Amino acid sequence: MRYGLALILYWLAAPPCFASNLHVVVVLSDNTRAYQTFATRYLASLPPQINARVLQSAENLDLTDTDFIVTVGTPASLSIFSQTQLPVLATMISSQSYFSLLKLRLKGSQTTAIYLDQPSIRQIHFLQAALPKLHQVGLLYSNEPAITPLKNTFKNNGFTVHSLPIEKESRLFDSLESILKSSDLLYAIPDAGVYNNRTIANILLSSYRLGVPIVGYSENLVKAGAVCGLYSTPEQLAEQAAFLSINFSKNKTFPGAGYPSEYSISINQDVARSLGIVFSSIEEIHTKVEKDESK
Amino acid sequence: MSILHRQQYLLTFTLSLTLHLAYAQTSDDSNFFEELPIVLSASRLSQPLSEAPNAMTVIDRNMIVASGFRNIPDLFKLVPGMYASYYQSSQAIVAYHGTTDEYARRMQVMIDGRSIYLSPANTVDWANLPITIGDIERIEVVRGPDAASYGANSIQGVINIITRDAGSLDGKSLSVTRGDKGINDIATHFGKRGEDYDYRMTVAYTADNGYDNLSTVPNNLPQNSSQLLNNSNDSNQARLLNYKGSYHPEGADRYDIGFGFNHDILGVGFNDKNPSLASPFKTNGDTMHDLISNGSFIALGWVRALDNADELSLRYSHTRLDQSETLSVYLGGVLFPNPRAPLPVVQSTQTNRDDIELQHTVHTSPTNRIVYGAGYRVEQDSGQSTLPPLHLNFSSSFTTNEFRIFAHDEWRFSPDWLLNGGAMSERSRTGAQNVSPRVALNYHLTPRDTFRIGSSVAYRDPALQETNASNPKTQPGVLMVMSQTVTSPGLMPERMLSREIGYIRQFETGTLDLRVFSDQLTNGIFLSNTSQLLNGLNGNYRGIEATFKHRFDDKNDVTFNIAHELACSNGAALVASGQKVLTSSYPLNSDILSASTPNYTASLLYTRQMEHDISLNTSYYYQGSMQPFDRGVLDYQPVEHRIDVRIAKAFQGVYGLKGSLALVVQNVLNQAYTEYIATSLFNRRSMVTLTLDL
Structure with missing residues (x-):
């Protein structure tokens, strides 16, 4: 815009x-x-x-x-x-x-x-604005070095992180169930070793069964069943x-590489209602994220 | 290879390796825009209480485990106002609002959307379900009529049993239970989550000896009720399996398959009417014998997720129940078979049902959703009865069909208001055309406070057993072979008009679900003096129900249910007009409907997680005194108090094993109470369950 x-x-x-x-x-x-x-x-x-x-x-x-x-x-x-x-x-x-x-x-x-992708701090601001009461964040990943900065950002902002590596896709669901039992939200990251077309149905169903919402990284993931997400189109x-x-x-010059300035927020209201989660309006969440980001 | 060439080779190799590694690391970028199937579509999402158009109780898996119950019907003790009792050990009666008779048939019961109400009695054979309690993910109980969504038979409520998803289990588990009263259960559950196909399967054996033979008369009854003594033949053995599979290739389609089988041997009959020295010429057409049942089903489903969270589904199911019994009878003091008449009474029944339903869920706007569809059902009922003592053979066969169309609209016309409206139109097997409408308005006063006001009309079509009484009228055994000709002509559907106001409060640590209701029954069917069934019983049920859930902390929570209900009917007036069959058996209350409805019921379930993976669950059940609708005063049920305790320890690594060990003691204070009939005395019993995850 x-x-x-x-x-x-x-x-x-x-x-x-x-x-x-x-x-x-x-x-x-x-x-x-x-x-x-x-x-x-x-x-x-x-x-x-x-x-x-x-x-x-x-x-x-x-x-x-x-x-x-x-x-x-x-x-x-x-x-x-x-x-x-x-x-x-x-x-x-x-x-x-x-x-x-x-x-x-x-x-x-x-x-x-x-x-x-989005800067970690923006995603933190998004979680704080959209799901302010949830602080136990579950993370599943297949690439340890890539996840470390994100984990640190979560920890530095008052979240408790429960994370497990997925070394083999066959072990995914043991780790998933363990993470879901200790977390009050599952923060999905664009890691094809964890979230892909083969695994997404069972991940979403398992998390829904245990009443743990998934925060998605794409519009398609929110449509599939994640409760909300922030992404750039x-x-x-x-x-x-x-x-x-x-x-x-x-x-004749470009600025340095950077994150997207514009982003969208979407909420899967059907899933939110079923899980008993009441969101502020998208506009309110967006405004709060922008305000926090500008501080 | 020269040094130069070697360097060039090394450079090329390094560059290509770098590129390869770089690409390997970057392949996740496509995830951002990967097309994904809509997994949590409308059919998979449960409706929150504050959004539902009617009162609903959800019994989830945690509650099921915490309750320590072994029998599925017992779970309904956790529903405010519901009656769960037993004719004999495994012949459960689950009823609501005072329909406390042997054929409680005013509630719809479904497993994964498949109705398990079967002809000819239009009731549920709880002993014959092809699932174990461990297969259940959750149970949604609609309290109040919901014919608009579930059709005939749901004029007092709906029980929707949802079994665990095909993908809910990846591995194997073995569960063994041993306990008092011959309790001997073993179940294996195994399943696999695949890339595009998930399945789970259960193979189980359950057995018990039912209730103890009574050695003393219960309920302070006079000694002339000694007919209750040594009169229990209610052992049960079930061998069952069920399978649930889901094929979900990439894309919008999901294909489901399920099938199951249950082979059940149930002890039935009584010996209290056998001839004795004091009464040598008695007749007993229901001596102790076995009832053999083979129940099976297959269910197929196709669900297509459409754009905009819309959904199209097509479901088909076939359900079959074959039952047979071979028994001896006493006729005027003579036992048959005997050397001169060597053939026993043999009876069998077969019920087959095919049901298909198409449903479309469509969002016409972000605030409006419509669900509409149509269904068709064909049912075949047949029975054969060979009665050598009377030199009679009977058989009958019926093929009936039903057609239904339905539509519901859920309109969120403002952020705080939700209007639900819908109706089902059915052409029943008797040819009656019933339209069952429902309207409900939910108002979110605050995000935490919701008020609901609703009204609905529901019809119950007469059962085959009601229109075509058994043949002969005093048929021996427990099976019913219906008369091929109509015995109660002109019988119309029962009608229920329901009105309710609900309030739901969501606390930080729990919920309060409260409702007051008034249900008005008209055209109620009753057995007249001439043994013909007639319309004309009118009744009114009013009451208040509440469920309070509170979580003290992460490790302690409690659920409390209470219901206060008053019923009244024109029963006394019908008796005065000559219909003596409706005389109340309870001398202090001449209204048969009022006497059969406990004024208060309550339950409490407390769960505590302790250190060392130990969990403690305590539950309490209360039921006010009542007179079962179709029983004599001997079976009057005094006030019931019952406390159950479950203590379980989870373990991991003991001899390399993972699992749990649980001890359940039911009625721990041994405050023995009688169930639907006085020979079913529920006293203390305990059982131990060992579960291993393999």
Whole structure:
């Protein structure tokens, strides 16, 4: 929303400040619907002075007359990072993946990113605003190093963390039941070793049976049965990417990589009601998160 | 290989390894937008009390374990105002609002949405359920009529038993119970959660010897009631299995399958009417013998999750119950079979039911949800009776069908108001067309305080046993072979009009659920002087019910239920008009309906978790005095007090084993009380259960 307004103002008031036509190549990882949605919204958000063409994959890459590249999704970044020294704006990539791939980038190349994941402190503020009475947080993970900063953030903000590693998917449900018995919410993280299409039905059913709500990391997880979640949509990420692209056309530089500025909150009211959880309105939660974040 | 080549090779290898590792670490990014099936859809979510259109009691798994009960019908002692008693050991009677007769048939009972009310009596054979108490996830009991959702037979309430999900168990467990009264149970539960298919299965054997043979007369009855002595033949043995599977491939569809079987041998009959020296010419058509039952079912379901949390479901079930009995009878003091007439009485019945239902749940807006659908049922009932002493053979066979359509709307027209309205239209097996509407308004005064006001109309279609009485009228044994011709023509459905006001308060540490109600029965069916069944019994039930749950801390909680109920009817007026059958057996109350309704019932369940994985559960049950509706004064039930205690210790690592050991003592103070009949004297009994997770 914020970027949508900014983009309109740019369109109306500032055509002279654009340099001559800028050429952008948008490289998608594949034809996943989320990537397509991103590309559509990104193109729609650009002013006419920025010419963008969308490539459905990094194959047969032609970067002639290109000013910078927007990679959409981690596989696209993986392919592009080592191929060109052109500036790259990586999108729809998690912070963890971005740091892993950054070492592949050729020296001196200008690179930035809008992460896909949310900053831990924002998620903490979200839990405090949405479920203020729940402090026993359950965490399941398959990647220990990735989870440590999140655990520390929880602990530093008054939460008690109950966590268990999942070394084998076959042991998932023993750990899950143990965690659910000691936690009053299960905080799901985007870890394919734990949460995936094969496991999600039984995770949601087990947690529901024990009356423990799951806080999700995506809109689809909230629809599937998580009680609530905070995430950025492809549209929001695309608008932020368009904003950075317009800035690049003026300054020829990108800011440092960062988390999404815009995000959405959703609540599965059917699940909430069934579990006896009463939420404030989404607007109230959103306002409180923003207020806490600005402190 | 030259040094240069080796360096190039090493560089290439390192780069590709780095890329591979990097990609491996980043593959989780797709999780953010991964399409996921809607798992917690409408059919899987239980409705919170404050949102429900009627009063509801939920008995969850923790309560089931804490109660220490071994028999499923006993669990209903935890429902305010409900009557759970026994004709003989395993012939349970579960009733509500004074329908305390052998064929309590005014409540609908379902297992996973499959009605287990069966013809010809339209009652539930609790001894024949193909599930153990350990298979139950929770029980939702609707207190009050709910024909709008559940159709005929639910004019006083609905019991919805929900068994554990197919994916609720990943592994094996073995449970062995030994106790007084020949209690000897063994059950194995095993299950597997798979990527796209989950299943669980139970194989069990349960046995007991029923109640003790009485050696003294109970309830301070006069000694001429010595017919109660040594008159108990109520052992029970059940061998059962059940299976529940769920196939949930990636995507929106879920396919469920369930089947079960129960082979039951139940001791029935009495010897008090056998000829004796004092009365050598007595007739006893129900001597002690075994009733053999084979019950089975198969249930298939398809559920499709649609956009916007909508859902489409199609369910089919087939239920079958075959019963048979072979018995001796005394006819005018002569025992049959005998050397001159060597054939015994043999009777058998078969009931088959097929039921299919399609249901669509659709959200027309974020604040409005509609559930509508249709169902069709075909039922076949047949029976054969061979009565050599009378040189008679009888048989009959019926095929009936029922059709229903229903629709409900749940409209949250403001954040604080919820309006529920709906109706079911049924064409019953007798051809009657009944429309059962319901409307309820819930108002959330605060997020913690909810008021509910509701009214509904429900009908109960006459049972086959009521329209077509058994043939002959004094049929021996316990099975009923119905007359092929209608014996009570013109019998109409019973009608119940229910009105209630409820209040639900959610505390930080518990809930209070309170309601006052008035249920008005008209066209009630009763047995007339001519043995024909007639409409005309009218009654009114008024009362107050409350459930209070309180959690003292993480380790201590209590549930308390109480009900106060007053019933009145035109029973006395019908008696005055000549219908002597409705004469109240209890001399101090001439209203048969009022006398059969205990004025007060209460229960309390306290749970305490202690150190060293020890848990202590104590429960108390109270039932005011009452006269069972269709029994004589001999079976008058005085006030009942009962305290049960369960103490359990969970263990892990003892000889590498994990499990628990539990001791249950029922009626620990041995305040013996009689159940539905005076020969069923419930005295202290104890049992030990060892459970191993394998």
